[in-house]
Amino acid sequence: MLGPSARDVVVEGAVDALCGGSAVLLTGLAGAGAWDLAERAAARLGDDGWHVVRLRGSIGVSGRAFAALALGGMSPRGATADAYAAGVARLVDGAGPGRGVVLVRHADLVDADTAAVVAAAGASRLGVLVTSSPGRACRTAALRSTGDLTVCSWEAAPLRFDEMQVLVHRELAGRADVDLVSRVYGLSGGLPGLARAILHGARRDGRLVLQGGVWSAVGEVRSAELVGTVDRLLAGLGGRELRALETLAVLGPVEPVVARRVVPWRTLVALEDAGLLRVLDLGDRDEVVVTPPLVAEHLTAAPGRERLVRTRRRVTREVERPAGQVAVASRGGAQMPSEWGTSRDEAAVLGRRLRRSRATRVDQRRDEWAAAPSTTSGLLWLNALLEAGSGAALLEAVEDEVITHLDPDGVPVVESWRALRLACVERDPGAARRVLVGSTATERTAVLDDTRRRIDLFLGTGPVPTATTPGSDRPEDRYVRGWSLLAAGRVVDAADVLSGEPTAHDPLRVDPRPAAVIAELLDGRVEAAVQHASRLLAEARSALDGAAVESCAYVLALCLALAGRSRALREHLWASLAVGACAPFAPHARAALLTIGASLAANDGRTVPARAMADQVTATALPLGPVPLASAGVAQAQAAVAAGDLGAAAAHGTWLEVDALLDRGCVTAAVLAASAAVDVAVDHPAALRVAAASAGAQGAVLPALGRYVSAVAEGPAARLADVADELRGCGLPVHAVRAYARAAHLATLAGDAGSAGRYLAGAEDVARGARGDLDRLLALVGPVASLSAREVEVARRVAAGAQNREVAAALGVSVRTVDNHLYRIYRKLGVTDREGLARRLA
Numbered sequence: 032m033l034g035p036s037a038r039d040v041v042v043e044g045a046v047d048a049l050c051g052g053s054a055v056l057l058t059g060l061a062g063a064g065a066w067d068l069a070e071r072a073a074a075r076l077g078d079d080g081w082h083v084v085r086l087r088g089s090i091g092v093s094g095r096a097f098a099a100l101a102l103g104g105m106s107p108r109g110a111t112a113d114a115y116a117a118g119v120a121r122l123v124d125g126a127g128p129g130r131g132v133v134l135v136r137h138a139d140l141v142d143a144d145t146a147a148v149v150a151a152a153g154a155s156r157l158g159v160l161v162t163s164s165p166g167r168a169c170r171t172a173a174l175r176s177t178g179d180l181t182v183c184s185w186e187a188a189p190l191r192f193d194e195m196q197v198l199v200h201r202e203l204a205g206r207a208d209v210d211l212v213s214r215v216y217g218l219s220g221g222l223p224g225l226a227r228a229i230l231h232g233a234r235r236d237g238r239l240v241l242q243g244g245v246w247s248a249v250g251e252v253r254s255a256e257l258v259g260t261v262d263r264l265l266a267g268l269g270g271r272e273l274r275a276l277e278t279l280a281v282l283g284p285v286e287p288v289v290a291r292r293v294v295p296w297r298t299l300v301a302l303e304d305a306g307l308l309r310v311l312d313l314g315d316r317d318e319v320v321v322t323p324p325l326v327a328e329h330l331t332a333a334p335g336r337e338r339l340v341r342t343r344r345r346v347t348r349e350v351e352r353p354a355g356q357v358a359v360a361s362r363g364g365a366q367m368p369s370e371w372g373t374s375r376d377e378a379a380v381l382g383r384r385l386r387r388s389r390a391t392r393v394d395q396r397r398d399e400w401a402a403a404p405s406t407t408s409g410l411l412w413l414n415a416l417l418e419a420g421s422g423a424a425l426l427e428a429v430e431d432e433v434i435t436h437l438d439p440d441g442v443p444v445v446e447s448w449r450a451l452r453l454a455c456v457e458r459d460p461g462a463a464r465r466v467l468v469g470s471t472a473t474e475r476t477a478v479l480d481d482t483r484r485r486i487d488l489f490l491g492t493g494p495v496p497t498a499t500t501p502g503s504d505r506p507e508d509r510y511v512r513g514w515s516l517l518a519a520g521r522v523v524d525a526a527d528v529l530s531g532e533p534t535a536h537d538p539l540r541v542d543p544r545p546a547a548v549i550a551e552l553l554d555g556r557v558e559a560a561v562q563h564a565s566r567l568l569a570e571a572r573s574a575l576d577g578a579a580v581e582s583c584a585y586v587l588a589l590c591l592a593l594a595g596r597s598r599a600l601r602e603h604l605w606a607s608l609a610v611g612a613c614a615p616f617a618p619h620a621r622a623a624l625l626t627i628g629a630s631l632a633a634n635d636g637r638t639v640p641a642r643a644m645a646d647q648v649t650a651t652a653l654p655l656g657p658v659p660l661a662s663a664g665v666a667q668a669q670a671a672v673a674a675g676d677l678g679a680a681a682a683h684g685t686w687l688e689v690d691a692l693l694d695r696g697c698v699t700a701a702v703l704a705a706s707a708a709v710d711v712a713v714d715h716p717a718a719l720r721v722a723a724a725s726a727g728a729q730g731a732v733l734p735a736l737g738r739y740v741s742a743v744a745e746g747p748a749a750r751l752a753d754v755a756d757e758l759r760g761c762g763l764p765v766h767a768v769r770a771y772a773r774a775a776h777l778a779t780l781a782g783d784a785g786s787a788g789r790y791l792a793g794a795e796d797v798a799r800g801a802r803g804d805l806d807r808l809l810a811l812v813g814p815v816a817s818l819s820a821r822e823v824e825v826a827r828r829v830a831a832g833a834q835n836r837e838v839a840a841a842l843g844v845s846v847r848t849v850d851n852h853l854y855r856i857y858r859k860l861g862v863t864d865r866e867g868l869a870r871r872l873a
Contacts, residue, residue: 037188038068044185045072049132049158054177056138057162058170059187060306060323061263062224065162066136068187072160073134081158082131084122086149088140099135099145107148118148123155132158138173139163150178165306166267186306189221192378192605193632196640198223199246202230203239206643207246208650209625211239213611214252217382220323221609225260229325232256245650253328261329264307272301279308280321280330283387284380290319311380324383378606381572381580385612388575389419400433406441409433410448410538417615418577423457447482447507448539454486455616458652481507482539488514489619489656495519495696506534510541517550518657520698520728526550540578540616545586549659552590553699555731557762561590580612585620588627589659593732595764597631597804604628619658622648629666630707633673645670655691659703664688668711686714689721698724699733706736709743710769718744731761739766748777752790764801768794779823825852830869 045055045068055072059065073083086103100106100118105125107117122133133149135141138161141149153159159180163173174182190198195216199207219225232254233239240249265273275294279285279302282293287310290299299319302308307326311318321327396412413433416426430449434442446466454463467483484496488511495518496511503509509528516525529547544567552560564587571579584607591600604627614620625644632641645666653661664685671681685708692701705721708714718740725737735757742754755770771794778787798805821842828838835853839846857863 036191036194041068041185042071046075048183054159054180054182056173056182056184058165062222063187064223065187069134069160069162076132082127084125085134087136088138090140095142096144099141119151122152126157132160135161135176138176139169146175149176153180154178166304190223192609193637193640196643198226200639202227203246205246208647209608211248213609214248216609217379217611218325220379222323225323225325228260261326264326276302277330280327284318284320287317287319320380324379378609382610385575385577393419404436406437406444407536414538443476443478447478450482451616454490455618460486460490478507481511484511490654492654506541510543513543513546514657517546518697518699520733522550522553522730545582548586553730553732555761557594561594564590577612578614581614582617582620585624588624592627593763595801595804618653619656619661622651622653622661623658626660626662626666629669633669638673641670641673655688657697657700659700662688662704665704665707682708682712686717689717693720693724698728702733702736705740709740713744715744735761739770746777748774759797764797767797768805822852822856826856829865
């Protein structure tokens with residue numbers, strides 16, 4: 032369901048513009064990959080028979096006549112008066128006969144004579160594609176090479192997170208864990224050249240390690256050799272702009288009114304024009320940020336420098352001045368910065384802010400503990416250390432220190448925190464249970480029992496703990512009871528238990544609201560759940576609460592996936608993974624995010640990210656639990672789909688998980704896993720178990736999905752169509768389209784063309800209501816119903832293994848007729864061979 036990336040759109044646009052007779056200008060910072068996009072466009076044109084000539088500008092020779100032509104081996108010979116004509120002739124001859132295009136790299140650094148020659152060649156018969164650095168002056172210089180041609184201009188867009196995964200995989204020649212990819216993404220801002228420089232430097236410094244076939248980072252990925260990379264990014268700035276950029280880097284992301292207190296307006300506009308500053312639209316406010324984040328890291332990485340110290344002091348003075356004392360300069364001819372940040376910019380900035388917040392929060396929480404030791408201050412310090420990535424030895428030492436200084440009433444809470452760390456982070460539930468059983472508390476307390484039940488629920492293998500209603504008002508008890516009810520499919524009861532706000536301080540991470548949103552979603556209030564999850568995520572981002580960010584990001588991704596909002600899900604999911612937030616006490620949230628990511632990548636045919644995310648879910652080795660879609664089986668099945676494996680083996684692991692989840696009493700997770708697996712391959716006994724278990728579930732969604740799984744397993748077409756109507760009414764358009772399309776498929780194979788047409792029309796109607804979100808899904812699942820009766824007969828026989836000659840003899844037609852039928856069948860079904868046809872009709 033994923034569409035083309037922003038970079039794909041640029042390439043397509045450039046090709047179309049050149050074919051239409053326009054020139055193309057691609058701009059981007061060093062490392063943004065503008066030249067890579069130019070080469071991709073040239074390759075597309077080359078496939079259509081165009082000839083390509085390449086030139087490049089350079090700082091050292093930009094003042095010499097015809098220097099760029101000479102570097103390209105096309106220096107004009109003869110008298111000066113004839114040099115221009117000779118240069119044009121050599122350039123046109125170099126392009127050969129037919130259509131041709133001149134690619135000019137760093138066109139802003141090309142000498143004036145070469146620019147004039149390129150412009151003249153463009154006016155004759157050659158296409159012109161030039162690249163340059165951002166900034167008004169650079170663009171103006173580059174446009175000399177386009178002459179009087181109409182120019183189409185694009186900026187080299189950042190990579191999506193899944194595209195960054197592919198880049199990292201290629202550069203390291205192996206898979207990388209998501210945390211490493213998110214850190215590279217956060218520093219590079221999605222710019223491919225910067226990402227490569229970061230990876231090469233980190234690998235050379237020994238900061239990347241290969242364990243179990245997966246690359247991960249040890250320590251900081253920023254290396255000393257990146258100084259040269261950043262210097263190239265800043266090469267075009269004057270002293271005033273460089274000092275202003277340093278000031279903004281020290282200040283961090285701030286609202287424009289604050290930025291204007293310390294940097295003149297014209298300088299802000301100049302930095303934005305140079306591509307080093309963006310204004311992000313965060314909905315409720317705007318923020319000015321230095322981009323890419325690597326630049327900000329570099330400018331603030333040496334706090335001992337005297338100039339940086341003075342900058343910090345000046346920034347502090349200016350920001351603390353009352354607003355009425357700030358002289359607001361007139362904008363004059365300056366314009367408001369026009370490039371508003373995308374979610375990728377926001378993700379990189381938020382990731383940097385979270386990392387900085389984690390580092391400073393440790394010191395803050397330690398000082399608070401030292402000033403006023405208490406259960407709350409001790410646990411907040413421990414949480415800060417855990418989220419900052421501190422090792423087990425340090426955490427254990429601090430746990431002992433906190434326990435030593437607390438009164439007996441506070442000890443059970445800290446021991447509960449230790450048990451959660453052992454279970455969720457160290458993945459040692461046995462050690463966690465021993466802590467709880469051997470507690471030093473003078474008497475067993477409710478919080479210890481709540482923690483034991485919580486560990487048994489999320490990380491155990493036995494039956495889900497029975498939830499009783501009503502229960503106590505303890506936050507820990509509400510959390511466990513609510514999730515237990517949710518696991519059992521009692522979503523209405525779960526919503527009642529989970530209603531309400533969290534405590535002011537939540538050291539044990541028992542905020543009930545994310546689970547309450549899932550209950551709301553499964554009750555059939557899909558759109559309300561999407562809005563609720565969005566508000567929770569915005570609140571977590573504003574508070575820079577990394578654990579809450581990841582938990583809420585998962586819940587919103589689940590809501591968007593079921594609601595069929597594929598475009599919003601794509602941007603949200605890749606941005607969430609790029610942020611690199613971490614919820615140590617909710618490891619299933621990361622696993623579920625990766626599972627949904629693997630599904631998205633598979634739907635887009637992106638094998639590398641689908642496989643990387645699926646393998647990482649498997650590597651977490653989490654027990655099957657109540658969290659929907661935290662499933663290694665679903666992730667691996669989706670990775671198999673991306674690789675073209677649509678056989679029963681692809682979904683075998685998922686169906687085994689479904690059976691195990693049902694054995695535990697995790698009805699909700701089992702139903703959602705089965706509804707994903709049944710689209711790959713059907714396990715009839717497990718599907719019938721799912722249908723029986725879901726029949727007693729509360730709410731609208733789980734019973735409908737259970738009937739969908741059963742209908743896919745058993746048919747017939749009419750029953751599938753009825754289920755499709757129900758799914759549509761529940762607000763589940765993805766499953767509705769799949770059900771309609773499968774019903775059309777069955778009707779077609781049964782020779783009922785009239786019913787097939789009605790069912791396919793139903794699928795198309797749902798897709799139209801999604802406003803483009805489901806177009807790709809419809810293209811993948813819908814075309815079977817468009818086969819004619821004779822095409823169905825040919826397809827059946829070929830899928831069964833018959834050769835074309837055998838089919839022709841059986842149907843009484845020529846082999847050529849069968850060949851033509853098969854050609855049309857392949858095109859309609861989107862397959863390329865007989866094996867693919869067999870899978871499609873299975």
